Amino acid sequence: MKLYRLIAAFTALVVAALTVFLARKAGEKRGPVEVNWVIEREEDLEGWRMLNGLAPAKLAEDGLTTEVTGFDPYMLAPPLRVDADRQKVVVVGMRVRGSATALRIYWVREGSPNWGEDKAFSWPIAADGEFREYVIAVNHPEWRGTVTAIRFDLEPPDCYGTYWAIKYVRIPTRAEVRLEGASLAKAVVAEGDQLELRVRLRNLGAEPARVEVSIEASENLAVEAGGAAEIGPASEGAATLRVTALRSGVARLKVRAGEAKRSLEFPVYRREALEVSLEIGAEGVHRLERGYAVVSGQAALIVPESGGLYGPLVV
Numbered sequence: 230m231k232l233y234r235l236i237a238a239f240t241a242l243v244v245a246a247l248t249v250f251l252a253r254k255a256g257e258k259r260g261p262v263e264v265n266w267v268i269e270r271e272e273d274l275e276g277w278r279m280l281n282g283l284a285p286a287k288l289a290e291d292g293l294t295t296e297v298t299g300f301d302p303y304m305l306a307p308p309l310r311v312d313a314d315r316q317k318v319v320v321v322g323m324r325v326r327g328s329a330t331a332l333r334i335y336w337v338r339e340g341s342p343n344w345g346e347d348k349a350f351s352w353p354i355a356a357d358g359e360f361r362e363y364v365i366a367v368n369h370p371e372w373r374g375t376v377t378a379i380r381f382d383l384e385p386p387d388c389y390g391t392y393w394a395i396k397y398v399r400i401p402t403r404a405e406v407r408l409e410g411a412s413l414a415k416a417v418v419a420e421g422d423q424l425e426l427r428v429r430l431r432n433l434g435a436e437p438a439r440v441e442v443s444i445e446a447s448e449n450l451a452v453e454a455g456g457a458a459e460i461g462p463a464s465e466g467a468a469t470l471r472v473t474a475l476r477s478g479v480a481r482l483k484v485r486a487g488e489a490k491r492s493l494e495f496p497v498y499r500r501e502a503l504e505v506s507l508e509i510g511a512e513g514v515h516r517l518e519r520g521y522a523v524v525s526g527q528a529a530l531i532v533p534e535s536g537g538l539y540g541p542l543v544v
Contacts, residue, residue, distance in 0.1 A: 263316075264309050264400035268292035276307025280380075283393070291324050291360070291394035298389070303335075303382040311376040311400055313338065315435035317463035319365045320399040321381075326358035327391025331384040334367070339375045347371055351384060356391060364407075364433065366463065404438035406460060407431045408489035411482075416524050418474050419500040426452075428468045428484055428491075432460040442468040445483040449476045449497060458486070 268274065271288055279286055282299030295304070319334065333351045335344055348371045352363060383391060409429040418424065432438045443455035451473040460466035474480065474497045482493040515522040 262310060263402040264311065264398060266307065266399070267397045268395060278305040280305050282386075289394065292322075292396035294392070294394040297327065297329075297383060297391040297393065301382070301386040302388070302391075302393075303380055306379050306381065306398065308378065309376070309400075311379075312402075312435065313367075313372045313374055313376045315462060316400050316402055317367055317372065317435070318401060318433045319367060319379075320397075320401070320433065321363045321365065322360065322396040322398075323354075323363070324358065324360045324394040324396075325354055325356040325383070325391060327356050327388055327393075329354065329356045329383040329385070329388040329391045329393070332363065332365075333382040333384050334365070335380040335382065336372070336376045337378050338371075338373070339377060341371070341374075342377075344380065356388075358392075360396070364431075401434040402436065404432055404434040404436040404462075406438045406440045406487050406489070407433060408484070408486040408491050409465070411484045411491050411493060413472070413493075413495070417498065417522060418480070418495060419498045420474055420476055421500065422474045422497075424472045424474065426470045426472050426482070426484070428458075428470070428486060430458055430460055430466045430468065430486055432462060432464055432466070435462050437461050440487045442470070442484070442486045444470060444472075444485070446472070447479070447481040449474065449478050450480050450482065451475055452482075 266273070268288070269292070274286055274288055274293060277286055277293055279295055280303055282297055282302035283304060284296045284298050286293050286295050286304075288294070313336075321332065323332075330353065331351045332354050333349055335349045337344060337348065341348065348369075350365075350367050350369045350372070352365045354363065355361060381395075383393060407430070409431050411426060411428045414425040414427065415422065426444070428442055430440065430442075438460045439457055440460070441455065441457050444452045446452045453471045455470065456468065458466055458468040468486070472482070477497050477499045480495055480497050484491045484493070512524050515524065
């Protein structure tokens with residue numbers, strides 16, 4: 230009897246452990262995953278459905294290709310499971326040629342399985358025939374929970390004859406930092422100026438990121454040591470570094486953030502050649518003692534009265 234009870238207890242323990250294990254494995258299979266659809270082979274077209282107003286999908290160098298043949302064109306993407314509370318960026322690489330002006334994304338989620346305008350978001354596109362990557366931040370109150378299907382529409386609904394090619398669609402989970410740009414705080418730089426270099430960063434992923442920012446500079450510049458920038462999930466951030474202009478000439482900076490790179494090139498003027506307050510910041514035309522300065526955003530053109538041109542400077 231005791232042996233029977235021991236065997237029964239052991240069997241119950243094994244069954245319980247197996248049940249927990251299988252439940253965890255099932256949860257892993259059903260859990261949200263990173264979407265990374267790259268369309269390069271015939272089998273990559275599986276799951277894509279041209280539901281309305283589109284010619285049958287074909288594989289080409291551009292990826293999935295189709296053409297608008299009817300009113301209100303849209304296609305359904307393959308099944309997915311997206312943690313919309315964390316995965317808030319959709320990256321689409323595509324080429325559009327015709328009269329479309331926007332890509333509209335529809336979705337359904339657990340607890341809200343019906344398609345509708347309450348779960349839709351539009352993003353402007355260029356239908357000029359050039360391949361472009363669109364990094365779409367889905368800032369919408371209904372992009373939440375677990376998204377189980379998405380649909381892509383072209384707008385306006387009467388964009389007949391438009392060529393539409395999708396090469397890839399990504400909805401990242403892991404941290405992924407992009408170097409969005411780098412700019413100086415001053416448009417006109419002279420010898421001895423101490424400048425702030427602002428490096429703009431963006432994390433596309435659903436996890437926080439820490440990225441090292443460093444700078445290589447030409448000999449007429451001195452830069453402080455780089456450092457690390459921390460950026461939250463699906464967020465933008467920035468790193469600010471100080472640069473000193475040592476002497477006149479063409480200055481060059483190479484900014485690196487992780488694996489991303491960006492280069493800047495700008496002139497450093499001799500201070501006595503300008504004979505002007507170098508705190509020019511507002512856009513427009515500024516009268517100098519011996520010429521003019523034209524400032525627009527991060528660009529400046531110095532025009533001395535002698536007729537020679539300094540610039541343009543673009544950073």
